[in-house]
Amino acid sequence: MSETSSVTVHAPGLAHHFDSYEQQKETSLLGMWLFLVQEVMFFGGLFVTYVYYRSLYPHAFNVGARELDVLWGTVNTGVLLLSSFTMVVAVMGAKHGSRGGLLAGLWGTIGFGLLFLGIKYVEYSSKWEHQLVPGLNFDWHGEAARGIEIFFSLYFGMTGMHALHMVVGIAIMFFMLRPAARGKWTPENHNFVEGFGLYWHFVDIVWIFLFPFLYLIGLASE
Amino acid sequence: MSTNVAAEASHPAPGDKPVHYLNWAYGVRSWLLTTDHKRIGILYLISITFFFFIGGIYATLIRLELLTPQADLVQPDTYNRLFTMHGIMMIFFFLIPSIPAVLGNFCIPLMIGAKDVAFPKLNLASWYMFMIGSTMAMFSLITGGVDTGWTFYTPFSTTYSNTYVAPVAIGIFVNGFSSIFTGVNFMATIHRMRAPGMTWFKLPLFVWSHYATSLIMVLGTPVLAITLVLVALERLFHFGFFDPAYGGDPVLFQHLFWFYSHPAVYIMILPGMGVVSEIIAAFSRKPVFGYRFVAFASLGIAAIGFLVWGHHLFLSSQGVYAGMIFSAISMMVAVPSAVKVFNWMATLFRGSIEYSTPMFYALGFIGLFVIGGLTGVMLATLGIDIHVHDTYFVVAHFHYIMVGSAVMGYLGGLHYWWPKITGRLYSGFWSHLSALLIFLGFNLTFFPQFLLGYLGMPRRYHVYPEEFQVLHVLSTAGASVLAVGYVIPLVYFLWSLKWGRVAGDNPWQAAGLEWHTSSPPPVHNFTTPPVLAPDAEPYHYDEELLTGTPSPELA
């Protein structure tokens, strides 16, 4: 509660325009949820494009999907799920004032995130070698080349956008390490960690959709 | 820490000049690194004014070229760049930010009794996103421009155009973050930062309309973002989404593009409607008639606005039945708009009306919005659209809304809150005169274009059949009057900063929390944070208010 004098002594970590930690926390989380809603719309545009082209070229999409390595895709799915687990560890650490937990969680998430990106690099290189990169290095002999090229355009577009979001997330985590080590985030105020956790989980969920849409359709019999 | 400095600065010693958000610190850093919503509003004000005049210069060149049926002023390639950049500048770098980023940023925290928006640093970031994006686009313009039309239809934009499509697309993409951040900020602010006692139905309608606008900004802009990404990918890497030569579908682009760009027009008009509600109430000294209906109408327009994008694709081979569905829903969006107009009229009824400049703009808004809106209904009528789609009828329609209404709403709001923002009053004579010049110039510019459209004059033509010349001459004549009308406020507003009469807290004697603090306001908006009584009303006008005693509603 602010006093009638406007020269207030602000509690540590409480921004001047908020009246209480609770208001600050609820507002921060609301802001992050709103941001995630617009991320849903962003990826939604990609999914709409995918659904449309898949309805036009159903066979080609299945054929194209078979060129993807379901094993690597599954491993990556596991890696991301683990990274969400470490993210929860980090948030719990901040919530309970455990600096060690927070740092371990952040490092773990960074590690799994980098592992994911490394595997993606392996996959992308393989696509380049097999000449499956539309526009830049694409060569497909056989039926349905057109649909397959669109499939790969979507593959790179969607996983690329997703990877970009992961890069941004990992970069932010690197910037979080120092303040985390210095105890900036306390049980009363760890909104940044919690908000970032929401973002990371969202990025994970996007992958949960990308994986079946791009990889698993290759398991179809046609 | 700047916080403490500001805290001290808002308590000057008695007898000192009052300290407020403008003078507590000078220097470039205090402006470029500010997190004060009021200063950020001013930063936006300067930037968008710059882009308005650049866009206006393009418009001038366009209208000059169209004076004659032949191409005598510019080459076709140049003309195509002119109308493209005019559209891009005006829509993305002027209209969409205008009211929300300038007036919304400045007024919303004041109106709800808060110290700032929910995320002040995000607010500053949104301005930087705007500056980076618009600078990228400007740079592309200077080095060669774009000639695709602001609508970027494929495959022309992705494959055939020889201009800087990708850089401009990326510039607009970056600029989109400005909208998204602003929208997120406003929604969180309105939800969480209202003063004690300020319930939803005590909010000024300006806040309701900005909430509705923010919904659209947050939900719609990302779809434009991904569409621009796909265009850039196709342009740079031939990824094949929208060009049939690569297996893509050009109509898919149109669907994705208009899914944002139609709601975008509601981003451009809803804030203006909010301004009009405030002005009509203030200068009739009456509550807005049908407050809840107006509030819900804003939300209704935002919601229905997401369902009508296909009315831009009636002739694009989207399908007959799809066209009918979109036409029917488009009709429905007219209803909440009409409801607002009727409620404003009813607010005037038995009011005590003051002939102020903001009131001139607000009434001009209503009249021109009715014409723009009804011609919109005509365009949504399938049988008429067959003939007038892609003609000057459409150009006239959207200028009636975007210029006749939205810009006048912006100017009205600027004139209304200028004393609060700057602490100064401006010349009544010149402001009334320019409002009239703008109204008359506007109608002379754009009414002939309705006729041109039905006669068959297509859009984006820089040469045309001779029989259209008369109407084009009228239109250009009107544009010259309009231009004069726009320049005059620049002069008297700047003049007022130094020589205008001091405004005082509440020169209009209006209701609203923003008028219960100093002009200009202190850094943290209120020396005593307001608390509202349970029986407070948003537009409470009583004879006592006018004597300057504090409203009994402030507990």
Add this chain to the structure above:
Amino acid sequence: MSFSDFQLIPDGASTLASKVDALYFFALAVSAFFSLLIAVLIFFFFVRYRRRIDGPQVGERIHGSTPLEIVWSAIPFVITMVMFVWGAMVYYEKSQVPADAEEFLATGKQWMWKFQHPEGHREINALHVPVGKRIRITMTSEDVIHSLFIPAFRIKQDVLPGRYTTLWFEATRPGTYHLFCAEYCGAEHSRMIGSVYVMEQDDYQDWLSGGRSGLTPAESGAALFTQHACDTCHKEQRTGRGPSLHGIAGQQVRLASGRTLTRDDAYLRQSIVHPGAELVAGYPLLMPTFQGQITEEGILHLIAYLKSLSAPAAEYSPPIPPEGAEQGPSSADPSEVNP
């Protein structure tokens, strides 16, 4: 600039024009009525309720009236619904291409219009048509999106690459009328214009016989069919490696994927340009793509040719081979009829 020929609306020269104009005038009247009403009311209130020194300094505190809100929501709703229905009816008529119309072809390209009459006459940026005959134009673009707009006929239709769109009209008044491109298409968009010459039927016949007709679209298509050796695989009596193409236009076909669809113009085009996209059941993909080898105009000619081929004596039906069996029609019983 001449004020004496000043017009408010263009001449109407088609059966659709008067319908569009009637709808337009209705909408205009409604709009004008409400615009004037509101303008007058604003002005009236502005004057009547202006603040006077000796009058009330604040307005009357009227908060609202729900019945009034319902009334002034319902009335605009009803009016707009009337406009919707009427507009939809006119639009529906515009979109229902009559089956008995004369088939013209049009190709839009940067920056010209190429038309072809069913008799074979070609025109660039000009179109001669007779009065009183229903005419349909099947259109495609060779590059970007264009739009064919004839103001006097009150019709317009986008012209897309990779796809066919159709517009139809019946001209009613002889004269010369504008023809425009109405979808921005690049540098010379404003010059992608021409004229429509509507003539009395006798004059039109004279014009037809006076000019060099060249080959009809179907004849051109036949030549292309031979030139590109289509008849190597597509024989009339299903003895080739590909399906017979006689009498197939507009008929249903079963695809390899199990779907059934109609062999319309779009399907026929796709079969030439992307043969693998929608394979007919019972046939392997042997056909090469002809994209880039045949122009859009050529494809339109081929389609016209296919439409001119009537069905062969035996009833044609693609056999569905049992799973794993050798593909190819030659092993199937030609008289087998698909359920």
